[in-house]
Structure formats: structure tokens, C-alpha cells
Amino acid sequence: MAKYKIVHYINNFFSGAGGEEAAGMRPEVHEGAMGPGLALLEAFGEDYEIAATVVCGDNYFGENLEDATAELLSMIEPFKPDLFIAGPAFNAGRYGVACGTICKAVEKELGIPVLTGMYEENPGVDMFRKDLIVIKTKNSAAGMRKAVPVFKNLGEKLVKGEEILGPDIEGYLERGIRVNYFAEKRGSERAIELLVKKCRGEECPTEYPMPKFDRVEPTAPVTDMAHTKIAIVTSGGIVPQGNPDHIESSSATKYGIYSIAGMERMDKKDFMTVHGGYDRAFVTEDPNLVIPLDVLREMEKEGVIGELADYFITTTGTGTATGNAKAFGEDFVGKLKEDGIGAVILTST
Amino acid sequence: MKLELGKIYIRDVQFAEKTYVKDGTLYVCKEEIEKLVLEDERLTGARVELARPGESVRISPVKDVIEPRVKVEGNGAVFPGVIGKVGQVGEGRTHALVGATVITCGKIVGFQEGVIDMSGPTAKYTPFSQTNNVCVVIEPADGLETHDYEAAGRMAGLKTAVYVAEAAKNLVPDEIVTYETKPLLEQIAQYPDLPKIGYVHMLQSQGLLHDTYYYGVDAKKFIPTIMYPTEIMDGAIVSGNCVAPCDKVTTYHHLNNPVIEDLYQHHGKDLNFVGVILTNENVFLADKERHSDMVAKLAKYLGLDGLLITEEGYGNPDTDLMMNCKKVTQAGVKVVIITDEFPGRDGKSYSLADAVPEADTMVSCGQGNLIVHFPPMDKLIGTMDYVESQIGGYAGCMNEDGSFDAELQIIIASTIANGFNKLAARTY
Amino acid sequence: MVTNNVRCLEKWEGKLQIDYNEEWAYLDVLLAARDYIHRGYFLLTHPLAGSVKPNQTPFKSIILSEESLEGAEDFRDLTLIEESIEAYHKFMGNRPLPEWSEKSVEDFRTIDLSLMEGVMANPIMNRR
């Protein structure tokens, strides 16, 4: 009988190429097992072989997500593997993200089962736990020995299409999938038992946790406004005349960053509003009603604030999905950080 | 208020010349039931069929399920204000044909009617695969308006149940269970050291196909009130709705409310069951705010230490559920919620349409989006014409051999959110 | 009232300000209601009223008002409408709306109309 074929993904460090100095290495493919793959190979036994090991530097992967994924896929595909394993990444953040990304791509493009492993605080866990089976590991490579049998057990089940049981039984991180089962007692009885415990102040674990309420803790205040660089962000739909980037008047799918360098105030000759949620007449006449550039310039001169960023960030708030707005924020905060912005004034109509 | 429930166990159902019970078998007269049902000129067809546990039988689309019960001693009659005269119930003695039901089915009223399989892999999801069912297949008059058809179907089931239950009136029950709740002050004094526990029973009340009746009063028109738990056992609450089949609280489930039954089991042992607060699930947000305020007020007024909340339906009622939970918790009363889940096909989405942090203790009755396979059955009671459009079904889900695939939510009471079943869900 | 149900339009045209569009899908009605909320309107009826899941019925009617009828928490309406939109996507992702027969479509109009009739019969509507 032919052996089941596995392709294994590891990073620069585990391939022996080196640490930070090798993190920029491009994807490579090696026949057979190497590094942690040797322990996996031994555990899986003689019915399995590690046909190839693919390697990529963590930084190269992180900076070239799409290219790296495509290159790796083209290296993996010819081996026609039955199973793909990445990592485990333990607590290495960039490695974790790389493992998750490549696993997801392999599963989607090649349609084969995939497995990875991480320490539960690895940032890759939250990004991929819903999509992948992520085996729970310790936070360092010292946990490899304990992780190996879990990889073997789950890998075999995946290859043979057997039922994957709960996370605690199998040793992977909870994916958040709700699965039915028959309890020993009916729901009303279980509820009453929980209520009695709750009334006694005892522990009463819920069978169904509420979603996490996404709140962000308030940041510490600005302590030195006179030396702080401020940026303006708005959902008021102010854009340069002609709306060059075609930001929608409602249900926006994009945002824009536009220069205010050298301007003393928002001039109606330069700017307009595309916001579809309010009577635009006043703002069309005076865009400072949404972007208070005139007064901020005064304050800049007076030394009340340190400096004003020479651009503003804008989108339309009305009808815009919270998911889109969140994505805009995630996208532009990097720029704010890079530009040394110390505080933001966000205006909305 | 004290009620003796005389249980007569039914292990088989057969047709006969007249309706009676002998040695655990319910004999029913088909002709008399059909005649009774057809007294309503809104219905032009009525056919009685029997379905027993283990038979290769499928019943669909099911409107309501009712346990036959009859008042033997004490005030009033079952289903007061609907079949019986308006009058206080919940005291004296009532006989029940346990293990028998009346099921109404037939041409669809709405899309929210479901399936019962008496055997096969899906039978385990519904309690009615274990009961001996007298099925009344009804046919509406041509052009009958939807509201009228719903009402006619509802009455047909209740009338049949009352008719069948007459057979239990003069029998000696196999078992008598006594339930008692005293007036509030006495009840609290009876077990002063035990936590005082109540139950908030939320009734579906959104409009056509979404109504419930308390002593005949349309639940969307009442304000939250207090009920003795035994009232419900005499049919004070009647289902007039077809929410999603899986979480439909049939009249059978009102008569046999599991929370009330189990609270009585614990009564005097580790808790003091004080009473039931009835409330509704209206579409008006002002009603929701007002009624959840009132629920919290009543909970506080009754001096409760803790309470359970159950809902019926998905979406709109989730908001009532969460408002009730939040406000009752803020009033200082401990809450446990019983609910079912709709996490989407991949099982990964949040299951309810609303959420509050106070809902920190919930019991799950399973998730209804799971796809299950229904093999062909030898006999069909009702019609399969609508399977593709029933909730849980989908276009192309029917196969030529009579088998089909559908979401679990197409099965009557499969994930009923009052904890009647053992089905639950956990996170993988 | 924002609605895509012609029978609601027929019944209350002239009595209520009705934002009706035959072309609207269920989601469009939710989005229209959200836009009203963004403009300061309050929800009077629950966006998912009916418990008919969004991938079952093509019809949706929602009543809003410039005045709030109750002392609701600040973010209730916005949360409700966003949760409803999320629920819509969840169910449609699960399984899209079937191609109903005209008879079924009419039944769904009736159910939606009936929900709104219940609302309109509520004495609270007379307050304004």
C-alpha cells in the first residue's frame, strides 16, 4: 500500500537557517523531513511519509503574504499530499500567522486536510482558530514532545475522515463551533440546578457564553498638548472637489486621505461634502463646520497644540457597515502611528 | 392552589366504534372525530389517522400537539376561555391520557410548520415519536382566509383533544401526582430558609401565526401577570402559533411545561417555588420596554432570589429575553436563561439576535441549523408538498424516494427552548 | 414605515409616512431603517419582528418615529438594527431565499401585514 503523504511547513529558525538574520529568506522546498518534522515522521509511523518540507522566513512571509503564499502553494502542489502540517509555531507570533495563512490557503486551494499548532496566546490563534484546527502547544519548542502525539492522532483522523471530537478531548484550541449532543438530564433540570448554585453563590458555568463585548479601554490622556501632533478624522464625507476617489455618499466602502498642507482654512473652492445623510447646504458653504481647520490652525500658531498633521482622513458615516468602518480604522492607524500622531479629533455629523 | 393530576398511561392507540380506554389502549372513533371537526364550516375535510412509536410513519406539516386532559373535580374546564367557559382553573383534580396526543396537520397555514418521524434517525429529536398520536388531517374551505384557517385548525385540535379526554373522566388513574403552590405569604413561610424561585414564561405574541392565548386572552394584549403554576396544567395557556417548528411550544408543552414540572420536583428540597410570571414577546419596542420593566418589578415584588426565563421563537423574542434578563438581574434577582441556538450552517456565528452581559448563565437546548437526513417512510400522514418551503427545508431538498435533507429546525419541538428535551450544544 | 410590502402601503398610505419600494429586498428595508436611525429616528418596532427568519420571507416592514416612545437606553436601536443586519447575513449565508410561488409570496405579505396590523392596533400609536 502506498504511504500517505505529508508536506510540512516550517520557518527559518526551525529549518536551521538561523534566527532574525535569516527571517528574510524566500520560500524553499526540501525533499523529506527536517527539523521538527523528524519527530512527526517517527510518530506517524510507517504508513506515512513526509514527502517534502517547505520553508520560508517569517519576515519574508509577513511582508509578502500573497506572493509567499502563492510560491509555497506551487511548491506543495506537485507532491499531491494527503495532509499538510504547519509548525507548530508555539509562541512565535509571525510564525503563527504564517502557519495559519498557509494552512488556510492549502485547505482552500488543494482541498486537503491541514493541521497546525500554537500556544494559545500566539496572535495567530485568534486570527485562525475559527477556520483551522490549531493544536494547543506549550509556549516554547520544549513542548514539541507533548505536541507530537496530538498531531499524529488528529492527522490520522483527518486523513481517514474520522469524526473529530471536542477540543478538550482531542487537544486543539476551541474553534467556536456549536455542536449538538444529548445531555444526561433535560434542559429545564440543568437550568434549575444552575440557578440553585447561582443563588448560593457557587460556580454556575454557562452552557453558552455571550459574545465578547468589544470595548476598548480608554487611553491615558494627553499630558503635553503644546507638543502633541494632532490629526483630524471625519465621517462627515468631506472630500476634495470632484470627489477624486469616488467615496460613496452612503454605505461607504472606502476612505480617503487628503492634504491640508499650507491651508489656513477649509475653502469651499477646494472641498465639498458627499455625505448622503444630511442637508449639505451649510457644509457645502463652509466645510470648516466638519473639519475645524481654521480654529486648529489658530491654535497651532498660538502654541495650544504642538502641530497639526498635514492631512485629514475622511469617509461617509451614513449607512456604513460597522465592519467596513472598523476595517478603515485598522487600515489607517498604522499611518497615524508612523506619523507620530499623539491625539485624534474625530468629527461626525 | 392544589391540583391532583391523575395520569392514565396509554401504550397503544386503535380505532373502534366508540372512544374509550381499556388496559392502557386508547380506542378512538374515527367517524365521531371527523364529524366533530367538520361542524366548523371553515373546514371541508377531516381525516383521522393513527401514528404509533416505532412505525414507519411521517407526519407533516404539523400545526399543534395536544395532550388529552379532562377536569374531574374542581372549578372550570380545560382550555378555559377557548373551549371551556372562562373560569379559574388549576385546582381540584384533572385526568390526563399520558402517552397519547392529538396532532393537527394538513394543508399548510404558514411556513412554520414541521415534521414528526415516528421511527428512524430523526425520531430521537422529537418527543412525539414516543407518543401514541391521533392525527387529524384537516382541509380548509376554498378561499378561506389565513387568519380563519389558523383559528379553525387550532379549534379542531383542541375540540378533538377534549372529546378524546372524556374517555379519561371516570377512569382510575395509574398514578396521581399532587402539585401545590400556596398564596405568596404562606408559600414563603413554608420554606423560609430556601431560595425563593420564580419562572418567567415568555409567550409568543407577535401577530398572525404568532399568538398565544391565556384564558382566551390574546397574549399580545395583556401586561405581565402572575400565574399559579397549576393553572397551566389545566390548559390556561393555548398555543396559536407556528413559529419555527423546532422551538415551537405546542399546547402539549404548555400542559407539560418542563420548567414548572422540575421546579415542583425541587420544591421544598433545595428551593421554594413561588410562582410564574407570564409575559409576552410583542413587536412594539415600547411594549418590550414596559413589559420587561414590569417583569423586573413583579420579580422584586414577589421577593424572588432567583428565576428562570424561557422564550419562544427567534429574533424579536431574543430582545425581550435579554431585556428581561438585564432588568431582573439589575433588580438583584439571579437569572438562568434556557434557550436554543441558530449559529448558522458552519455553527460558528453568534446564536441569538441580541446579547447582554447579564446573560451569563444560559442552558442550551441545541442548535437548529444542523442538517439531518430523513429517510423515506412507508406511510405519510398529511402532505410533503410543502417540505421545500417549510422552515429548515430548502429548494431541492426532496428526493424522489421520499427522503430529504433539512435543517434540524424542521422537526417539531426538536430544540424547544424551555428545556423539555435532553438535546444540548457545546463548543468544539 | 419602511416596507417592501405593497399591502402595507395600500393599507396605510396617507395615514403614515411610508417609505415603500417594491424592488427592495429584506436587507434593503433593514438598511433603509438603519439610515433613518443614523438620521436620528427611533425604532418603534423590532427589526426582526415575526420570527420568520430573514432567509424565509421576502417581506419586511419596520416603523420608526422622530420621537422615542420610551425611555430606552441610548444605543438600543442602533445595536438592534446592526444585530438584525448581522443576523440577516448569517441566515442568507446559510441558505438564500427560495424562489417562492406567487401564492406563498402572498402568504408572506399577509403575515407581514398582520404583524403590522397588530402594531397599528396598539393604543400607543394614538399618542402621536
Added chain:
Amino acid sequence: MVKEIERVGIPVVHICTVVPISKTIGANRIVPAIGIPYPLGDPTKSAEQSKKIRRELVERGLKALETPVSEQTVFE
């Protein structure tokens, strides 16, 4: 957007007309604006007055940024 800015540790003040929306989206420092068609200023008054109002709002916003808060706070 406001949450994402705050998440990376940049203090942010939300000057907005509909305070409940701001609360819902999770802003921690909120300054109520004048009105939907003209959040910062009042064009129905003279240009000087309108600008004065704008300046006051921005000053309030800066003050909010300089104030320690432990939960969502509206700076009236």
C-alpha cells in the same frame, strides 16, 4: 474607526451630533456637536459667532483629550 484608533493607544475625542451612536460604536471621550447639518459651528449666526462656537467645541475636545477617563464619558 474610533475604537481602532484608541486600540493602538492614540487618544481620540469624538465630536459628534448623535451621542448615542458614539456610545454604541465605543468612543470613550465624546463631545456633543451642535447639529447634524452643521456639527462644528452655527451658520445661522454670524461668521464670527459660528467660528467662536467652533473654537469652543475644539477646546472642549482638547480638554477631553487631556482628561483621564475610566469609562465612556460625555464632555458636555
